[in-house]
Amino acid sequence: MINQEKLKRALILNVINPEIGGVLIRGRKGVGKSAAVEGLTDILPEIEVVKGCRYNCDPNDPEHFCPECREKQEKGTIERVKKRMEVVKLPLNITEDRLIGSIDIEKALTEGTKAFEPGLLAKAHRNILYVDQINLLEDNVVDLLLDAAAMGMVAVEREGISVSYQSHFIFIGTMNPEEGELRPQLLDRLALQVEVETIRDVEKRVEIMKRMNAFSENPLAFKSQFRGAEDTVSKKIREARKLLPEVETPENILYIITKLGIDFNLDGHRGDIIMERTAQTNAAFEGRKEVAVEDVILAAEMALPHRMRKQPFEEEKFSSEMLKKLVDSYS
Numbered sequence: 001m002i003n004q005e006k007l008k009r010a011l012i013l014n015v016i017n018p019e020i021g022g023v024l025i026r027g028r029k030g031v032g033k034s035a036a037v038e039g040l041t042d043i044l045p046e047i048e049v050v051k052g053c054r055y056n057c058d059p060n061d062p063e064h065f066c067p068e069c070r071e072k073q074e075k076g077t078i079e080r081v082k083k084r085m086e087v088v089k090l091p092l093n094i095t096e097d098r099l100i101g102s103i104d105i106e107k108a109l110t111e112g113t114k115a116f117e118p119g120l121l122a123k124a125h126r127n128i129l130y131v132d133q134i135n136l137l138e139d140n141v142v143d144l145l146l147d148a149a150a151m152g153m154v155a156v157e158r159e160g161i162s163v164s165y166q167s168h169f170i171f172i173g174t175m176n177p178e179e180g181e182l183r184p185q186l187l188d189r190l191a192l193q194v195e196v197e198t199i200r201d202v203e204k205r206v207e208i209m210k211r212m213n214a215f216s217e218n219p220l221a222f223k224s225q226f227r228g229a230e231d232t233v234s235k236k237i238r239e240a241r242k243l244l245p246e247v248e249t250p251e252n253i254l255y256i257i258t259k260l261g262i263d264f265n266l267d268g269h270r271g272d273i274i275m276e277r278t279a280q281t282n283a284a285f286e287g288r289k290e291v292a293v294e295d296v297i298l299a300a301e302m303a304l305p306h307r308m309r310k311q312p313f314e315e316e317k318f319s320s321e322m323l324k325k326l327v328d329s330y331s
């Protein structure tokens with residue numbers, strides 16, 4: 001897999017299974033990091049939401065309804081609508097109020113929780129939260145994001161009113177390592193990492209130039225050219241979502257995952273769990289009900305780079321070939 005393909009796969013796997021826990025995309029300026037994330041919009045599946053809900057409530061999960069949907073449910077006025085998942089972009093200069101929400105004090109006296117204006121984290125619920133230049137975020141914003149990502153919810157207390165809402169999102173960040181490193185807590189929170197390099201191959205570069213020219217001449221015609229391929233991916237994502245609960249990991253594969261965790265000297269068990277979830281999701285994407293070694297290698301390639309504390313073959317660069325060799329040595 002070339003790196004752009006690996007990046008697309010990492011994003012797709014997270015869309016199929018948000019439980020994986022996000023992607024960090026590293027690469028220098030202009031390698032197409034943001035384009036890959038923004039391009040997701042065209043392949044995202046539809047989800048069911050409660051019509052008019054400001055918190056993107058899931059009509060199939062009344063237990064987690066927001067107060068407004070709970071009220072509607074009592075009156076029997078819940079309406080379901082389908083809408084496409086969205087990429088919600090978090091601006092670097094976002095304020096705390098815009099991120100978690102704010103209360104209109106005058107309204108609060110008469111309208112209670114309805115005076116609460118939900119923040120971006122409500123909009124991101126069941127969608128993708130995308131942070132470009134994630135390594136340049138302010139510390140207070142990072143802390144709020146980490147809390148929300150860990151709890152899957154946001155609790156706000158202002159002016160004597162407390163509001164909490166669900167916020168399960170697919171966390172995607174991009175960064176240029178030349179602009180500084182990422183805080184370790186945030187690095188650990190993002191399950192997978194993909195490094196995107198500048199393409200050095202002449203033919204591929206010519207192809208990219210041609211595509212960019214074609215796009216700027218006629219964006220609509222350019223996009224319709226890829227419609228067929230997008231629909232195929234979109235369909236594969238829908239099917240994988242259905243298949244995922246049936247995917248099983250055989251015992252010998254669990255041993256391979258654990259041995260990798262030990263050989264790369266991972267802290268704790270989170271890395272093992274991420275590898276298994278990612279491998280299962282990849283099997284589902286490939287239409288299989290059983291995890292295979294190749295799924296584990298792909299998962300390890302994305303889950304290990306920012307977690308490993310040592311390399312088993314010190315003389316060799318971390319790569320899928322090296323992982324294959326290592327896994328072969330286990331049997």
Ligand SMILES: [Zn+2]
Nearest residue numbers: 053057066069
């Ligand atoms: Zn709601």
